Amino acid sequence: MHENKRGEMSSDRAERINNKRDREKKVIGQMIAIYCRKKHGSREGLCSDCREILEYANARVEDCPFMETKTFCSDCKVHCYREEMRRRIREIMRCAGPRMLLYHPILLLKHILISRMGK
Numbered sequence: 440m441h442e443n444k445r446g447e448m449s450s451d452r453a454e455r456i457n458n459k460r461d462r463e464k465k466v467i468g469q470m471i472a473i474y475c476r477k478k479h480g481s482r483e484g485l486c487s488d489c490r491e492i493l494e495y496a497n498a499r500v501e502d503c504p505f506m507e508t509k510t511f512c513s514d515c516k517v518h519c520y521r522e523e524m525r526r527r528i529r530e531i532m533r534c535a536g537p538r539m540l541l542y543h544p545i546l547l548l549k550h551i552l553i554s555r556m557g558k
């Protein structure tokens with residue numbers, strides 16, 4: 440599961456990057472959904488505030504030039520999130536993070552949460 444090898448240039452490199460992108464977007468989407476349900480009482484879909492954050496986060500993932508090497512946006516040195524959005528997404532992580540671990544107890548996610556909460 441955990442890949443430690445670095446520097447290998449395989450033919451499925453582009454696909455790996457794409458998968459990583461998709462995974463990051465999926466995790467963010469699930470966290471925002473949990474948060475919105477809990478905090479805003481949304482039953483289906485997201486409220487307009489949370490939809491805005493989701494779109495913003497997805498756009499950041501789409502544009503990220505470091506997708507291949509970084510672990511997650513929270514770890515990125517480039518901090519492309521606007522300050523306000525960063526604050527909002529951190530709140531979402533704090534709220535939804537522990538719940539996410541119940542459903543997705545994967546190593547990557549743990550890593551994300553630890554790095555997000557530490558800031």
Ligand SMILES: [Zn+2]
Nearest residue numbers: 475479486489
């Ligand atoms: Zn909401």
